Amino acid sequence: MSCGFPVSEGLGRLQIIKNNDLEELQELGSGTFGTVYHGKWRGTDVAIKRINDRCFAGKPSEQERLRDDFWNEAIKLADLHHPNVVAFYGVVLDGPGGSVATVTEYMVNGSLRNALQKNERSLDKRKRLMIVMDVAFGMEYLHGKNIVHFDLKSDNLLVNLRDPHRPICKVGDLGLSKVKCHTLISGGVRGTLPWMAPELLNGSSSLVSEKVDVFSFGIVLWELLTGEEPYADLHYGAIIGGIVSNTLRPPVPETCDPDWRSLMERCWSSEPSDRPNFTEIANELRAMAAKIPPKGQSPSQ
Structure with a gap:
């Protein structure tokens, strides 16, 4: 299944992270949106949020809207830089079965x-x-x-x-x-x-x-x-x-x-x-x- 994201458009500073560069170490929690893992991205500690396919379910027009929303939000988040806001590193578009994920800063003591x-x-x-x-x-x-x-x-x-x-x-x-x-x-x-x-x-x-x-x-x-x-x-x-x-x-x-x-x-x-x-x-x-x-x-x- 192709992930259907407009990879060439409006990337700004949004980084596309290859799934092969990630290593999952431990599941931190899961919810309706998917599952969060503590992992490594080329040796650096990160939090990986694997987003459930159900989050993009619906009629084709609905799916497209949800993917556009995800994309626009990710571009916005990649532009935020503050010591008291969790850093957003990028998105993964080639996860298992074409699934998507976000990669963010890992905070050692959790919530x-x-x-x-x-x-x-x-x-x-x-x-x-x-x-x-x-x-x-x-x-x-x-x-x-x-x-x-x-x-x-x-x-x-x-x-x-x-x-x-x-x-x-x-x-x-x-x-x-x-x-x-x-x-x-x-x-x-x-x-x-x-x-x-x-x-x-x-x-x-x-x-x-x-x-x-x-x-x-x-x-x-x-x-x-x-x-x-x-x-x-x-x-x-x-x-x-x-x-x-x-x-x-x-x-x-x-x-x-x-x-x-x-x-x-x-x-x-x-x-x-x-x-x-x-x-x-x-x-x-x-x-x-x-x-x-x-x-x-x-x-x-």
Whole structure:
């Protein structure tokens, strides 16, 4: 089966990677869109996302549209360069059976969700602040390029915790989440329920702006604060109802730092115009970090 991609057109800086140059080492996870592997590309660690053929299924005209979408997104992603955005290296068009794949930077500790489950104890307040500052810087860059993520959550934030003093966090799973599988986005709803802004669900979607990502960031602040998954004990119907009626927010622990609480609650404000933008968020986080005494001067938080 030929992959049907317009190889000669509009490549820009998009690199076509030969399947033979890749080596798969370990499966990292799979979903409707396909399977992600930790692998090597000519000796360099990479993440390889093999995209399920079902993602391009449908009538021939539909298939063509989905492939065009994938292609255009990939060209856009190849143009992004920021230390807090996972680097997109290129696409594979000659995978098994003519399948396609994307090749991106590999982050050694996987997702922030995974790290919170494993390393919760070792992430003190200073490290949590560094992680959310990284996210804010990455998102500020993306919004500056008019890119809205639509699915910001701890599963899509990737971390490297090897340096005990300086965790690194990068925004991942961009753009191509739209092409993950068209079945998931029928009706145009994108995102993951607990992180979704009310305006994505309550029919005012003509007003959707980049502030949907700020709402999701508020939920990520809560995840870092508690180490938990939002609304883990609620079923989807209750979550949808609570988000649509704008009454549902995760419970904030009494011990929460007042600055952190204030920022988090403004980010998940029901009114998009009341939410700060990522430049304002980054500045507030910097100010919070400046208040934390250097190591060894006070009991650790």
